[in-house]
Amino acid sequence: MKDAPSVQNQPAGLSQEADFATFMQNYQDMVFTCAARILADDAQAEDISQEVFVKAHAHFEMLSVSPSAGGWLKTVTTRLCLNHLQRYRRRWRFFSEFSRDDAGDDEPGVEFAAPDVFFDGMDGVDRREAVERALARLPENQRVPLVLFHFEDLSYEEIASRLGVSLSKVKTDIFRARSALARALAGLAGEPNPA
């Protein structure tokens, strides 16, 4: 977990506001990235990031000297994102979730080659953007557990508990997410490099 930046080493004499601005600069990319990967929506991710830092400001006395401020921010970001998704999901479930929950069970497995094979001829920025795009295109029920597992280091059990779904559903969704991501990346490998 990225906990390295700290405002403890800032020059003495800075006001609390200046300290907080430095604190934000240190962590805003991490918070925004965490939210954007879970929500797959930059505007919503910015709203959530704002809420996270407003909460952080209320606890700034503690966070400014805490070595685990990054962990605190990630935890709050994840919790707010999941709350946001659950609120949204409840609101729209009637409208959008008529499809069977087990749809796609018979999807074939996919062979996953080493990442370098996918990105042969792509530079670092294109590669990063391609993966981020592929990740954002995953359906929510696959993307969220995948992000929590691979980026937030949560176990299957913790993810099941946070999302309020069964352990087997979490495992299935993550498996499908990996397959879908692998297919998307394999598709990229077949496309001509846009650059």
Place this chain on the structure above:
Amino acid sequence: MPSTDPRLPEQSLHRLLRNLPDRPAPRTLQHRVLAELERRAAEPSWRRSYASWPAWLRGAFVLGALLAAAVAAAGPARVLGEMALRIDSLSFARTVVRGMEGSARDIVAAIPATWLYAAAAAVAASYAILAGLGAAAYRAFAHSRHHLLSNA
């Protein structure tokens, strides 16, 4: 070349994802946060959330809420009646409240039960139709658009 090691997919993907750098936050984020903090600091205390109220105000609010709940549970007319025995000026308020309670009861009793059931059924049917139309519209426009964008 695809590997035959069944753990490789997970490991490769994990490595690939973990090596992704953080995305830069929008430039507007810091400005938005500071503006929101300023806005909240400028808000009068009565408009802030309950958690940020002073302790005395929270205590008074809880007492007031308990009192209101007790009055509602006991019946406003009865409470006013009890109080009117002690305070003469409240006898008029007691009379008004009792009159309103009696009028409401008479009006409800005068409406035939069939009408009440029909009104409830009409409300339920309207709600179902509205939800159905909303669902159809969502699936026809927003949902299909989302699928098109996802598959693009």
